[in-house]
Amino acid sequence: MNLIKRYWLTALASIVALVVFVTPFIFIILMAVKDRQQAALRDMSWPINFQLVENFLAVVQARDYMLITAYINSTILTVGSVTILVIVASMVGFVLQRHPTKWTPVVEFFVMAGLMIPPAVVPTIWLLQGIGLFKTLHGMILIEVAYNMSFAVILYRQFVATIPREMDEAAIIDGAKPLDVFFRVVFPMMWPVTVTNIVVQSVGIFNDFVNPLYYLPGRGNETVQLTLYSFQSQFNTQYNLLFMDILLVTIPPLLVFLFFNRQIVAGLSAGAIKG
Amino acid sequence: MAGLNLKNLYKSFGAVEVIKGVDLDIDHGEFVVFVGPSGCGKSTLLRMIAGLENITEGELFIGETLCNNVEPRDRGIAMVFQSYALYPHMTVYDNIGFGLKLARAPKEERDRKVREAARMLQLEPLLDRKPGQLSGGQRQRVAIGRAIVRQPEVFLFDEPLSNLDAALRVSMRQELTKLHHDLDATMIYVTHDQVEAMTMADKIVVLNGGVVQQVGAPIDLYQDPANLFVAGFIGSPKMNFIEVTAKTVGKGEVLVQSDVIGEISVPLNSDRVKTGDKLTLGIRPHALSRSDDGPFSGQVELVERLGNETVVNFTLSNGSAWMAVLDGDEPLKLGSEVRFSADVGAICLFDAAERRIR
Ligand SMILES: Nc1ncnc2c1ncn2[C@@H]1O[C@H](COP(=O)(O)OP(=O)(O)O)[C@@H](O)[C@H]1O
Ligand SMILES: [Mg+2]
Numbered sequence: 326m327n328l329i330k331r332y333w334l335t336a337l338a339s340i341v342a343l344v345v346f347v348t349p350f351i352f353i354i355l356m357a358v359k360d361r362q363q364a365a366l367r368d369m370s371w372p373i374n375f376q377l378v379e380n381f382l383a384v385v386q387a388r389d390y391m392l393i394t395a396y397i398n399s400t401i402l403t404v405g406s407v408t409i410l411v412i413v414a415s416m417v418g419f420v421l422q423r424h425p426t427k428w429t430p431v432v433e434f435f436v437m438a439g440l441m442i443p444p445a446v447v448p449t450i451w452l453l454q455g456i457g458l459f460k461t462l463h464g465m466i467l468i469e470v471a472y473n474m475s476f477a478v479i480l481y482r483q484f485v486a487t488i489p490r491e492m493d494e495a496a497i498i499d500g501a502k503p504l505d506v507f508f509r510v511v512f513p514m515m516w517p518v519t520v521t522n523i524v525v526q527s528v529g530i531f532n533d534f535v536n537p538l539y540y541l542p543g544r545g546n547e548t549v550q551l552t553l554y555s556f557q558s559q560f561n562t563q564y565n566l567l568f569m570d571i572l573l574v575t576i577p578p579l580l581v582f583l584f585f586n587r588q589i590v591a592g593l594s595a596g597a598i599k600g
Numbered sequence: 601m602a603g604l605n606l607k608n609l610y611k612s613f614g615a616v617e618v619i620k621g622v623d624l625d626i627d628h629g630e631f632v633v634f635v636g637p638s639g640c641g642k643s644t645l646l647r648m649i650a651g652l653e654n655i656t657e658g659e660l661f662i663g664e665t666l667c668n669n670v671e672p673r674d675r676g677i678a679m680v681f682q683s684y685a686l687y688p689h690m691t692v693y694d695n696i697g698f699g700l701k702l703a704r705a706p707k708e709e710r711d712r713k714v715r716e717a718a719r720m721l722q723l724e725p726l727l728d729r730k731p732g733q734l735s736g737g738q739r740q741r742v743a744i745g746r747a748i749v750r751q752p753e754v755f756l757f758d759e760p761l762s763n764l765d766a767a768l769r770v771s772m773r774q775e776l777t778k779l780h781h782d783l784d785a786t787m788i789y790v791t792h793d794q795v796e797a798m799t800m801a802d803k804i805v806v807l808n809g810g811v812v813q814q815v816g817a818p819i820d821l822y823q824d825p826a827n828l829f830v831a832g833f834i835g836s837p838k839m840n841f842i843e844v845t846a847k848t849v850g851k852g853e854v855l856v857q858s859d860v861i862g863e864i865s866v867p868l869n870s871d872r873v874k875t876g877d878k879l880t881l882g883i884r885p886h887a888l889s890r891s892d893d894g895p896f897s898g899q900v901e902l903v904e905r906l907g908n909e910t911v912v913n914f915t916l917s918n919g920s921a922w923m924a925v926l927d928g929d930e931p932l933k934l935g936s937e938v939r940f941s942a943d944v945g946a947i948c949l950f951d952a953a954e955r956r957i958r
Binding site for chain 2: 505
């Protein structure tokens with residue numbers, strides 16, 4: 326009785342979470358291993374024929390191994406953008422917090438604007454076309470960097486404020502030049518927020534559907550999320566394959582979260598405690 | 601071999617002037633303590649010497665070099681911060697060796713110097729630890745080690761002991777004094793704790809409001825304060841003060857008078873006092889002794905019987921709180937009337953501008 330009284334809320338929350346988050350995922354897995362006829366029913370039934378391998382091969386081979394290309398593209402896009410984001414945003418956050426000048430408010434205004442004002446697609450495409458970056462992967466990387474920069478800068482800037490200025494000064498006294506101060510002392514101390522940034526940004530960019538759809542059209546340019554789009558028309562009678570694709574696309578971000586979960590939590594709280 | 605010369609230094613943050621014309625000579629090998637109340641500009645002055653703050657006006661010489669625009673790393677200084685500021689992601693070994701690494705010292709030399717510093721500070725067993733795994737005193741030693749390996753001409757300390765507990769503070773104080781003796785370097789030490797200043801310094805610089813009040817050996821400041829501020833700041837417990845009027849000025853003495861204490865004749869060889877001048881009389885708690893016909897009387901507020909001495913807090917009839925430190929054990933009742941007489945030679949007089957009259 327006592328147990329129920331104490332834990333009923335926790336139990337309720339767990340059940341709700343299970344229903345809301347896990348059920349769809351189970352549905353995806355079940356659908357992905359069914360055969361074509363059963364998948365067409367689109368219900369929550371147990372698969373009659375397990376076709377895991379067949380479905381997997383069919384999806385991978387579809388459209389001339391488009392999924393492989395897409396994975397390569399998405400990996401380049403994600404790794405490239407996140408690397409640039411981490412390096413640039415950490416430096417911007419550091420300078421904004423540590424060396425205020427009369428330009429700081431201007432930069433801060435742009436950071437806030439970047440966070441709040443939705444990007445205009447058509448002018449961006451014109452611009453990309455004008456400088457020859459439209460439909461290119463590096464153009465897409467720059468787009469992702471630009472769209473996610475504000476958030477990353479704000480995270481870093483906040484974190485730099487928790488690092489005592491005496492750390493920088495100790496390094497300066499020790500003979501560190503500005504780049505040494507940043508890369509050897511401050512950047513390593515920002516590791517917790519760097520992990521947070523890497524996880525949040527890479528999942529966001531890997532899962533990004535709309536921006537590659539606008540800025541990266543063309544054959545050979547697909548990202549994994551776009552395979553859903555192009556498979557949807559092809560597989561509209563083969564739901565088992567469509568769901569296999571969904572499953573394959575969902576796994577990497579999930580792995581990232583499972584792998585880094587501990588570090589994100591540990592990292593976020595580490596910033597709060599005086600080192 | 602480097603002394604320091606500060607010539608008319610000024611520092612402003614925007615419109616706020618924090619350091620207002622400091623002149624100071626520091627010889628090589630001296631242990632100099634900057635002392636003063638919180639916010640008086642001690643840290644700012646130290647950081648100007650370190651090169652962490654720009655000098656608004658005036659000249660700073662370290663050795664023979666004008667250092668106003670010299671980078672901190674080229675000034676031949678090392679600094680220990682109040683919060684230690686150890687690099688949390690590096691081991692003790694790397695913390696101590698960081699400066700040498702930046703200076704691209706050869707690996708063997710670096711290793712030798714780091715181990716030597718570690719040996720001096722008894723840090724050898726801790727070299728592989730991260731700062732997070734050290735106690736406060738150990739962190740403090742690492743911070744000092746980081747300063748030592750750079751072999752600076754001048755060590756700068758900004759309240760390095762204020763984060764330690766009382767017992768550790770006493771032992772670190774002795775270690776620092778010993779270190780100063782062993783290294784034969786110039787040390788500048790900032791503190792707001794006058795006990796630290798008295799025990800460690802060769803020379804104390806008393807600062808208040810960005811102005812140097814007095815410079816001198818600890819015992820000189822105690823026995824011969826230049827003004828009311830220094831008299832009140834140096835010495836523990838604080839000097840007692842009361843307003844008096846000069847009644848008659850004789851040869852070699854003045855008769856001062858007040859409603860509270862009546863009349864006292866104070867030996868004084870000065871022609872600065874005129875009859876009728878408003879003065880402040882100061883007397884240290886240790887210079888008071890019990891006497892039934894003494895001039896200072898008050899009501900006992902608090903008695904601290906320490907065995908070897910007794911600290912008495914009492915209030916004069918005008919309400920000002922005084923203290924007396926008496927030899928031996930004196931069982932006094934709270935609320936009772938006590939009378940004290942003073943060793944007249946130990947009385948200080950200050951004029952209306954708070955300067956000492958001597
Ligand atoms: N960077 C700064 N900007 C503005 N005012 C400052 C700055 N640093 C110190 N001050 C002011 O200068 C005065 C002296 O500070 P400080 O030298 O730290 O005093 P302390 O003697 O306690 O070490 C204080 O009033 C402080 O508010
Ligand atoms: Mg200070």
